[in-house]
Amino acid sequence: MVRAIVGGNWGDEGKGKITDMLGAQSDVVVRFQGGANAGHTIINEYGRAALHLLPSGVFNPHAVNVIGQGVALDLDKLFRELDEEVLSKGVPTPKLLISDRAHVLMPYHIQFDTLEEMRLADKAYGSTKSGIAPFYSDKVMKKGIQVCEIFHDDLLMEHLQEIAALKNAQLTDIYHIDRREPRSEAEKKLFSPIDPKELFDYLVSFRDRLRPLVGDVASFLHQCIREGKQILLEGQLGSLKDTDNGIYPMVTSSSPLAGFACVGAGIPPYAISDVITVVKAYSSAVGAGAFVSEILDPVQAEELRRRGGDKGEYGATTGRPRRVGWFDAVATRYGCMMQGATEVALTNIDVLGYLDEIPVCAAYELDGRRIDAFPVTPLLEKCKPVIEKLPGWKCDISHIRAYKDLPANARRYVEYIEEQIGVRISMVSNGPARESILYR
Numbered sequence: 001m002v003r004a005i006v007g008g009n010w011g012d013e014g015k016g017k018i019t020d021m022l023g024a025q026s027d028v029v030v031r032f033q034g035g036a037n038a039g040h041t042i043i044n045e046y047g048r049a050a051l052h053l054l055p056s057g058v059f060n061p062h063a064v065n066v067i068g069q070g071v072a073l074d075l076d077k078l079f080r081e082l083d084e085e086v087l088s089k090g091v092p093t094p095k096l097l098i099s100d101r102a103h104v105l106m107p108y109h110i111q112f113d114t115l116e117e118m119r120l121a122d123k124a125y126g127s128t129k130s131g132i133a134p135f136y137s138d139k140v141m142k143k144g145i146q147v148c149e150i151f152h153d154d155l156l157m158e159h160l161q162e163i164a165a166l167k168n169a170q171l172t173d174i175y176h177i178d179r180r181e182p183r184s185e186a187e188k189k190l191f192s193p194i195d196p197k198e199l200f201d202y203l204v205s206f207r208d209r210l211r212p213l214v215g216d217v218a219s220f221l222h223q224c225i226r227e228g229k230q231i232l233l234e235g236q237l238g239s240l241k242d243t244d245n246g247i248y249p250m251v252t253s254s255s256p257l258a259g260f261a262c263v264g265a266g267i268p269p270y271a272i273s274d275v276i277t278v279v280k281a282y283s284s285a286v287g288a289g290a291f292v293s294e295i296l297d298p299v300q301a302e303e304l305r306r307r308g309g310d311k312g313e314y315g316a317t318t319g320r321p322r323r324v325g326w327f328d329a330v331a332t333r334y335g336c337m338m339q340g341a342t343e344v345a346l347t348n349i350d351v352l353g354y355l356d357e358i359p360v361c362a363a364y365e366l367d368g369r370r371i372d373a374f375p376v377t378p379l380l381e382k383c384k385p386v387i388e389k390l391p392g393w394k395c396d397i398s399h400i401r402a403y404k405d406l407p408a409n410a411r412r413y414v415e416y417i418e419e420q421i422g423v424r425i426s427m428v429s430n431g432p433a434r435e436s437i438l439y440r
């Protein structure tokens with residue numbers, strides 16, 4: 001059985017907790033897209049861990065954790081995360097399988113990401129500067145380096161020399177690094193040309209650690225499907241950040257949709273039987289872009305931001321404050337549709353317990369007309385929220401362990417969202433802890 005856990009909004013919906021819960025029962029946990037640019041927060045018996053690249057099954061000693069070919073593989077961050085977030089906490093060495101076809105996110109991708117955001121200045125995308133956009137651009141431009149190449153010296157060196165010639169021309173011609181005055185060690189590196197020999201040594205330094213972990217992910221997964229193993233596909237970010245279907249251009253550079261696991265890990269499309277789409281009881285978004293249900297009053301926004309999640313709405317990777325808003329029925333209905341949601345896990349409902357009335361964005365108003373379908377970006381920028389208010393429950397509900405024990409107004413809120421999105425809400429998460437989950 002293949003199940004996917006994916007985001008129905010802009011990311012940070014609380015997928016980590018649901019994935020960790022289901023990861024504990026899975027034989028295989030698969031990452032199929034994205035890189036270290038977003039993070040899962042996992043709270044379990046080992047404490048609080050921020051995972052960016054490792055699949056959530058790393059805490060389950062029986063699970064095989066797969067990094068598929070669709071992932072932007074930053075080797076430095078991968079091994080640091082394994083050492084610092086997993087092994088140093090006393091977790092047994094997890095089983096890891098890395099696709100030999102995955103591409104490596106190189107130090108120059110981070111350099112280009114940073115330089116491009118600097119060039120764009122006030123028009124910057126708000127990138128996490130993890131190198132993701134330059135990485136995926138290179139891959140599509142056929143300038144990427146696959147993991148398998150690390151084991152072939154001559155081929156690798158030749159490839160790096162070709163890449164360095166192009167990159168160094170771009171660094172001088174577009175980013176004018178030769179005319180920059182570095183003001184710090186970090187800037188000195190940022191304004192330096194790339195050196196193929198240095199990159200070669202960088203890649204080869206991972207060879208011994210990588211060798212036992214690298215393999216043919218698609219064949220492994222097909223075999224697991226034939227054997228009836230429980231496979232969990234772990235999505236990063238959410239539908240609205242999808243390159244093709246999201247709020248372009250304020251999107252990520254890969255597809256966070258469950259269907260992309262067919263490309264990013266070689267899962268056959270017919271095998272995905274359950275798409276658990278994680279939806280948040282309010283909205284949060286990182287970076288620039290249209291955000292119709294955003295709370296514009298800074299005091300109201302700060303209140304929700306401070307109460308959100310387990311430590312407030314601040315990025316797990318960057319620490320920067322997230323933009324917050326009310327639940328957006330239009331965006332979430334679209335997000336669930338694009339995922340092909342078969343069921344929804346609604347998270348963070350406990351956070352709203354402080355409100356007398358809970359505003360929700362029930363529809364958009366575009367040029368004086370009410371619309372219910374999620375529009376393209378230029379129109380989205382012009383949309384205003386149509387706000388409805390639901391009665392609050394005014395108490396802490398995080399200790400409750402059965403759906404029927406929720407206050408009537410909390411159940412009413414869940415049922416309202418279910419009706420709006422047209423997908424069954426099978427789980428309600430009412431707190432950051434693993435046991436704060438109510439099945440319906």
Ligand code: GDP
Pocket residue numbers: 007011012013014015016017038039040041042043237308309310311316347348349350351429430431432436
């Ligand atoms: P992801 O990007 O979707 O994986 O988001 P995370 O798993 O990192 O979740 C974001 C934050 O929400 C984390 O701090 C979680 O501990 C927290 N969280 C998840 N579910 C709930 C919930 O139901 N209630 C509260 N208060 N926090 C939650």
